[in-house]
Amino acid sequence: MFFRPTVVLLSKTQKPASKAWVARQSRDPYVKQRQSYRARSAFKLLEIDALGNYFLGKPDVKAVIDLGAAPGGWSQVVAAKLGWTADPEDPPLLSSSQKHNNQGPRKERHDDWKKDQAMRKGVEMRSFDPLNIEGEDFEVYGRRDGRGTIISVDLLKIQPIQGVHTIQADFLSPQATNLIHPLLAVKGNPAGKVDIILSDMAANSSGNDVRDIESSLEICNAVFGFAQDNLRSAEQIGRKKGGVVLMKHFTHPLLHEFRVNKLEPNFYHVTYVKPYSSRSESREGYFLCQGWKGI
Numbered sequence: 001m002f003f004r005p006t007v008v009l010l011s012k013t014q015k016p017a018s019k020a021w022v023a024r025q026s027r028d029p030y031v032k033q034r035q036s037y038r039a040r041s042a043f044k045l046l047e048i049d050a051l052g053n054y055f056l057g058k059p060d061v062k063a064v065i066d067l068g069a070a071p072g073g074w075s076q077v078v079a080a081k082l083g084w085t086a087d088p089e090d091p092p093l094l095s096s097s098q099k100h101n102n103q104g105p106r107k108e109r110h111d112d113w114k115k116d117q118a119m120r121k122g123v124e125m126r127s128f129d130p131l132n133i134e135g136e137d138f139e140v141y142g143r144r145d146g147r148g149t150i151i152s153v154d155l156l157k158i159q160p161i162q163g164v165h166t167i168q169a170d171f172l173s174p175q176a177t178n179l180i181h182p183l184l185a186v187k188g189n190p191a192g193k194v195d196i197i198l199s200d201m202a203a204n205s206s207g208n209d210v211r212d213i214e215s216s217l218e219i220c221n222a223v224f225g226f227a228q229d230n231l232r233s234a235e236q237i238g239r240k241k242g243g244v245v246l247m248k249h250f251t252h253p254l255l256h257e258f259r260v261n262k263l264e265p266n267f268y269h270v271t272y273v274k275p276y277s278s279r280s281e282s283r284e285g286y287f288l289c290q291g292w293k294g295i
């Protein structure tokens, strides 16, 4: 399912709040601008990637984790950057007869995939199946030969995206890392290290400011803990901007403290980013942390 511009229909029965929402949607340039991503948030990631010297598309990126990934806008951006799909704005790749061709390299890939699945038996997750993928992504954009591993995690189910392993789990539960790890250690990345961790996770607003800030801090700490165990260090990559974490947080002095005490000592560059595509009235911001020192 793709992100479509909202049809603006203001009826007499609509409540003022929903009228305001529809009116805001109709004015939003990011809603109007493009129609192909599942979520408006895809534009935030594109913007942050450009600010961060296009870290997503570096040729040595082998593994990317997208946390809080549903419905999948960020994962679509990453899949395109790693060559698994065309940019959602590009025209369709395959003719309909090509799409249904089940022979040659595509068949071989499916056999490899089946072997891989057999090895991972017992692990509950939805993995990327190059032949049985459903949904518009595959129908419209076709199969490409991408590189690297992309793993997307969310409490909610994520519809399949070419080249992306999806896991439905609570990242804050201890089981989540057990589900992620088997997917990471693959040929070319035997240590199962991660190059980029993206987190757009946010708990539903409780209406209580203190609780919302605590939740944001809990999520940021969990992401940082995962980075400590799994992120490839700058030295291992051989350049200072390797090992990237991008995490959403709510602006608050406690989160600033987290930045100073945890992020700054461990990364070469830590930047606060408020993308233009993030609504100005929202308290959300992002820490873009580049160059994990691996201390």
Ligand SMILES: C[S@@+](CC[C@H](N)C(=O)[O-])C[C@H]1O[C@@H](n2cnc3c(N)ncnc32)[C@H](O)[C@@H]1O
Residues within 6 Å of the ligand: 038, 039, 041, 042, 067, 068, 069, 070, 071, 072, 073, 074, 075, 153, 154, 155, 156, 169, 170, 171, 172, 200, 201, 202, 203, 204
């Ligand atoms: C703003 S949305 C993410 C949008 C996504 N980046 C995209 O481009 O489609 C935030 C997501 O975080 C997820 N989330 C919140 N807490 C989570 C948790 N503990 N574990 C996994 N996902 C979580 C929510 O279910 C929600 O789908």
